[in-house]
Amino acid sequence: MMSGAGETGTVAPELALARPLLPPSIALAATDPRSTRHRPLPEEAEGLTRFAPKRAREFAAGRAAAHRAMRQLGEPARPVRSGDDRAPIWPDGLTGSISHCSTACIAAVARKDEVRSIGVDVEEDKPLWPEVIPTVCTITERAWLATLPEEDAGRMARLIFSAKECAYKCQYPLSHALFGFEMFEITLDLDTGQFEATFTADAPPFRRGEYLCGRFSIGHGLIVTAMTVQA
Numbered sequence: 294m295m296s297g298a299g300e301t302g303t304v305a306p307e308l309a310l311a312r313p314l315l316p317p318s319i320a321l322a323a324t325d326p327r328s329t330r331h332r333p334l335p336e337e338a339e340g341l342t343r344f345a346p347k348r349a350r351e352f353a354a355g356r357a358a359a360h361r362a363m364r365q366l367g368e369p370a371r372p373v374r375s376g377d378d379r380a381p382i383w384p385d386g387l388t389g390s391i392s393h394c395s396t397a398c399i400a401a402v403a404r405k406d407e408v409r410s411i412g413v414d415v416e417e418d419k420p421l422w423p424e425v426i427p428t429v430c431t432i433t434e435r436a437w438l439a440t441l442p443e444e445d446a447g448r449m450a451r452l453i454f455s456a457k458e459c460a461y462k463c464q465y466p467l468s469h470a471l472f473g474f475e476m477f478e479i480t481l482d483l484d485t486g487q488f489e490a491t492f493t494a495d496a497p498p499f500r501r502g503e504y505l506c507g508r509f510s511i512g513h514g515l516i517v518t519a520m521t522v523q524a
Contacts, residue, residue, distance in 0.1 A: 306513035307397040307415050314508040314519035319403045319411065322361035324354040326398040331357040336372035351398065355391040358400035362389065366402060380465060390462050397515055409522040412463025412507070414455045416516045420447020421454055429454050429474045431493070452509060452516055453479045459518035460490035460505050467522065470496040486510060488518070 305323035312321060324331060331353035333341065341349055359381075360370035371384040373391075383389050389402035390411040401413045421429065430438065434453055438446040456479045464470070477490040491504040507520030 307399045310510035310517040318407050319401050320362040320365035321401050322358045324358045324398045326351040326354040326393045334372045351393050354398040362400045362402035409524050410463050410466045412459040412520045414459040414518045416455045418514050418516050421450035426450050431478050455516050455518045456488045463520050468496045
């Protein structure tokens with residue numbers, strides 16, 4: 294089974310949450326996005342000077358996590374460049390996903406002949422800002438949130454946000470479609486830790502009504518969502 298460790302050699306909380314959500318063939322690694330010790334490869338660092346310091350630290354931490362995950366697969370650390378759309382360009386033969394919040398950063402990497410695409414997202418487990426809920430959540434999702442206590446509703450809105458981020462990252466390498474939160478409608482199963490992200494419009498090769506299946510974990514002050522499209 295592929296394992297993962299944080300920067301101290303102990304299992305980072307985001308890894309403990311993410312590992313059960315993904316197949317064992319996917320390598321996972323975590324870094325601290327607040328650290329100044331990470332250095333991207335020269336090919337990755339092009340244009341990094343235009344980033345604010347916080348954004349530069351997060352970018353470097355994400356690339357460092359990706360390199361560690363590659364090494365877990367027995368691969369050398371290779372550059373993960375950014376495309377014009379800012380999406381990661383994974384080295385030939387690999388696919389992956391990177392996510393960070395203010396306190397955690399995680400990367401998932403797999404061989405492309407085993408996994409077509411991956412989506413991971415990590416968020417702080419706290420209520421989503423009320424002012425953005427109408428942008429993030431559909432009418433149906435907001436109707437469900439309205440049945441919950443206020444504190445629970447805010448946290449579940451954050452979970453919906455994370456699930457949509459995860460699904461977007463997973464579908465993008467296949468569709469190359471840029472779209473907003475309204476493209477997915479999320480159905481959560483709080484008992485099993487699973488969710489479905491249903492397309493509300495066509496995004497070829499995905500059609501309206503098709504859905505991607507994901508899983509989520511909540512703990513250690515974090516929310517982690519993950520999904521794959523298998524090869």
